[in-house]
Amino acid sequence: MSETKEIIISSDKIHTDQYLVNMGPQHPSTHGVLRLLVRLEGEIVHHIQPHVGYIHSGIEKMCESLSYPQVIHLTDRMDYLSAHMNNEAVCLCVENALQVEVPDRVKYIRTIMDELTRLASHQLWWCVMGMDLGALTTFFYGLRDREHILDIFEETCGARMTLNYSVPGGVMFDIHPNFQKRVKEFITEFRKKLPEYDELLTGNVIFQERTNDIGYLSLEDAIAWGVTGPSGRGSGFSCDVRKHNPYSAYPLVQFEEKLDTKGDSFARYRLRIEEMHESLHIIEQLIDNIPEGDYAVKMKGVVKLPEGEFYQRVESARGEFGVYIVSDGKKNPYRVKFRSPGFSNLFALNKMAAGHKIADLVAIMSTLDLVIPDIDR
Amino acid sequence: MGFNIYDFSGMTHNMHLWFLERMSPTATTIVEWTVIGVSYMLFVALFGLFLVYAERKVCAAFQQRLGPMRVGLWGLLQTIADFIKLLMKELIMPKSADKFLYNLAPFIVMIATFLAMAVLPFAKGLQTLDFDIGIFYVTAVSSVGVIGILLAGWSSNNKYSLIGAMRSGAQILSYELSVSLSLVTIIILAGSMQLSVVVESQRDWWFLFKGHISSVIAFVIFLIAGTAETNRGPFDLAEAESELTAGFHTEYSGIKFAFFFLAEYINMFIVAAMATTVFLGGWMPLHFGQLESFNHVMDFIPPLVWFFMKVCGVIFLIMWFKWTFPRLRVDQILTLEWKYLLPINLVNILLMCLVVLTKFHL
Numbered sequence: 001m002s003e004t005k006e007i008i009i010s011s012d013k014i015h016t017d018q019y020l021v022n023m024g025p026q027h028p029s030t031h032g033v034l035r036l037l038v039r040l041e042g043e044i045v046h047h048i049q050p051h052v053g054y055i056h057s058g059i060e061k062m063c064e065s066l067s068y069p070q071v072i073h074l075t076d077r078m079d080y081l082s083a084h085m086n087n088e089a090v091c092l093c094v095e096n097a098l099q100v101e102v103p104d105r106v107k108y109i110r111t112i113m114d115e116l117t118r119l120a121s122h123q124l125w126w127c128v129m130g131m132d133l134g135a136l137t138t139f140f141y142g143l144r145d146r147e148h149i150l151d152i153f154e155e156t157c158g159a160r161m162t163l164n165y166s167v168p169g170g171v172m173f174d175i176h177p178n179f180q181k182r183v184k185e186f187i188t189e190f191r192k193k194l195p196e197y198d199e200l201l202t203g204n205v206i207f208q209e210r211t212n213d214i215g216y217l218s219l220e221d222a223i224a225w226g227v228t229g230p231s232g233r234g235s236g237f238s239c240d241v242r243k244h245n246p247y248s249a250y251p252l253v254q255f256e257e258k259l260d261t262k263g264d265s266f267a268r269y270r271l272r273i274e275e276m277h278e279s280l281h282i283i284e285q286l287i288d289n290i291p292e293g294d295y296a297v298k299m300k301g302v303v304k305l306p307e308g309e310f311y312q313r314v315e316s317a318r319g320e321f322g323v324y325i326v327s328d329g330k331k332n333p334y335r336v337k338f339r340s341p342g343f344s345n346l347f348a349l350n351k352m353a354a355g356h357k358i359a360d361l362v363a364i365m366s367t368l369d370l371v372i373p374d375i376d377r
Numbered sequence: 378m379g380f381n382i383y384d385f386s387g388m389t390h391n392m393h394l395w396f397l398e399r400m401s402p403t404a405t406t407i408v409e410w411t412v413i414g415v416s417y418m419l420f421v422a423l424f425g426l427f428l429v430y431a432e433r434k435v436c437a438a439f440q441q442r443l444g445p446m447r448v449g450l451w452g453l454l455q456t457i458a459d460f461i462k463l464l465m466k467e468l469i470m471p472k473s474a475d476k477f478l479y480n481l482a483p484f485i486v487m488i489a490t491f492l493a494m495a496v497l498p499f500a501k502g503l504q505t506l507d508f509d510i511g512i513f514y515v516t517a518v519s520s521v522g523v524i525g526i527l528l529a530g531w532s533s534n535n536k537y538s539l540i541g542a543m544r545s546g547a548q549i550l551s552y553e554l555s556v557s558l559s560l561v562t563i564i565i566l567a568g569s570m571q572l573s574v575v576v577e578s579q580r581d582w583w584f585l586f587k588g589h590i591s592s593v594i595a596f597v598i599f600l601i602a603g604t605a606e607t608n609r610g611p612f613d614l615a616e617a618e619s620e621l622t623a624g625f626h627t628e629y630s631g632i633k634f635a636f637f638f639l640a641e642y643i644n645m646f647i648v649a650a651m652a653t654t655v656f657l658g659g660w661m662p663l664h665f666g667q668l669e670s671f672n673h674v675m676d677f678i679p680p681l682v683w684f685f686m687k688v689c690g691v692i693f694l695i696m697w698f699k700w701t702f703p704r705l706r707v708d709q710i711l712t713l714e715w716k717y718l719l720p721i722n723l724v725n726i727l728l729m730c731l732v733v734l735t736k737f738h739l
Contacts, residue, residue: 019536021536021537043540043707043708130703133703133704134611134613134702134703134704135701135702135703135704136436136440136700137439137440137700137701139440140440140441140442141440141441144441200701201703204702204703206611206702206703206704206705206709207703209705209706209709210703210704210705210706210709357706357707357708358540359614359704359706359707360706
């Protein structure tokens with residue numbers, strides 16, 4: 001399939017024109033309101049221009065008039081599939097700024113919630129990936145398994161997806177008594193279901209034909225465009241924040257950072273499946289050893305950060321999520337900026353998809369795992 | 378009236394005589410045409426309803442859910458409700474669409490379907506037209522449907538529809554070759570293109586067993602090419618919901634969309650019926666050569682029931698494909714046809730010729 005990378009314009013016999021097609025804001029496979037202006041020649045894509053901003057809610061501006069716990073509540077809704085990681089990023093930023101040390105119990109709980117969120121996000125990604133390529137059954141298989149995680153979240157945090165569970169200093173309430181038992185049950189059950197995913201999609205010849213050698217991103221390009229997360233690791237870019245800048249309970253856990261040098265869609269796909277295995281492994285190491293203790297430190301009623309600039313990065317399901325807070329000593333931040341992984345990943349799409357066909361464009365976008373509110377904020 | 382569930386020819390003959398007694402031969406012909414036309418339309422409507430319901434239930438079973446359950450007992454009235462809804466929808470036509478072609482396209486697709494259905498042998502004595510070039514006629518007539526699809530895509534004045542129609546046109550034209558060649562394999566085995574002769578000569582063994590390897594290969598290729606012909610299953614890029622939001626019938630609503638929708642399901646029925654007639658014995662019960670007692674037991678089930686059982690089995694297979702596999706890309710579909718299926722088909726024809734010449738068949 002590497003022949004399709006060369007764009008041959010037959011200008012001598014038949015005059016063919018390029019035309020613009022709008023994969024508009026309303027489209028079943030752009031995973032949100034994203035507009036792509038695609039310049040096509042027949043079926044071949046020449047250039048893609050993403051137009052973002054259709055779901056821009058002014059979150060960063062809103063944060064300037066909110067207190068820090070309220071900021072956390074808004075971060076749920078940006079990358080809603082990695083809600084807890086977003087929450088944790090802001091909490092860690094505030095805690096580091098105030099030099100507050102959280103108890104070990106909090107670190108364990110946060111990391112377990114992180115990994116469960118990552119699993120839920122990857123499950124949704126997998127079911128939508130199959131659906132985009134036409135295997136509509138995968139949608140139901142993925143959601144069926146994701147329901148277990150969402151039920152666990154609901155029991156402990158009260159919400160299924162937009163958790164709002166971490167607060168500066170700890171978590172909002174202690175974990176439910178059933179939590180450990182349910183998580184252990186889920187791990188055993190999901191381990192049995194994960195091979196089904198491989199049978200249904202990974203090993204399928206049609207699927208492999210659709211993703212092998214499609215959407216190649218070289219290591220240099222990944223670094224240049226700032227593509228992080230499984231999309232970057234698929235090109236060999238070692239960027240796992242859990243390894244390079246560990247936080248919470250990650251220093252205490254044994255896990256591998258999976259890399260693949262192939263750089264095509266199948267590599268990115270396979271990496272996410274392997275990340276699901278790794279997440280299960282991490283949760284297993286932590287779930288039995290949650291230390292006793294407080295679930296939060298007593299913080300002052302009104303959280304005020306000292307003057308200065310603070311940055312914290314976490315590994316969300318999509319890549320490196322960063323929170324940059326500029327504070328002038330008051331109870332509202334002066335400026336909050338979120339480094340969203342989706343934004344950088346999206347703009348590498350042009351590099352990956354140029355020269356391929358429309359159907360490939362859809363497949364490549366699926367493997368990038370974009371969540372548009374994360375890009376637009 | 379001479380109604381014999383095992384042989385309808387008595388009944389049809391009696392009806393013909395009944396009409397002739399009461400009116401002139403011309404009037405009889407016209408009335409008979411009307412009766413046959415209405416009964417075909419009724420069949421298409423009812424079987425289409427059944428197929429849509431079956432698809433939703435089968436798809437739900439594969440996805441571990443229940444499917445329609447609320448409208449009527451077990452959701453049986455769901456399709457009727459859907460069609461009533463489609464009938465009541467506003468017919469929105471794009472302003473710059475080509476009016477005549479836009480309105481004509483659904484009808485062409487329907488006409489092709491009806492034409493192909495006319496020669497299918499449903500049971501002994503229940504076949505409307507029995508040409509001596511039956512198989513050839515079916516392939517020729519199902520090609521007319523392509524025109525409908527291309528017209529729909531072009532006249533909608535919509536880039537997405539045009540892309541969908543072009544893809545679909547290329548795909549159907551290519552796969553017609555495979556369909557025709559796999560049918561040619563069976564024509565060699567049967568010695569005739571006439572559908573009633575093809576069915577009768579499967580009295581001892583179905584052609585799937587009779588021609589062993591060669592027939593099985595032809596059957597598999599026919600199934601693959603047949604699903605590609607009807608824009609179904611892994612070959613449904615013409616209406617790929619996740620890419621082009623409905624392809625060539627994006628701009629159609631209400632009853633016109635219902636025509637395309639129904640035509641697709643009835644085309645699936647025609648492909649299954651052809652597969653049944655030509656490979657699985659049509660309305661012939663399962664006979665194992667000269668095993669008299671077994672054959673006699675099999676004969677108890679009426680031929681009409683045999684036919685529909687086999688057709689439903691093949692339709693289930695086709696539905697199974699659709700809900701399991703991802704979609705192929707357009708260049709992969711064309712590669713599959715021209716680089717793989719066509720050479721295999723040609724070799725298979727040679728193989729079948731050898732089998733027939735050396736009489737190395739059951």
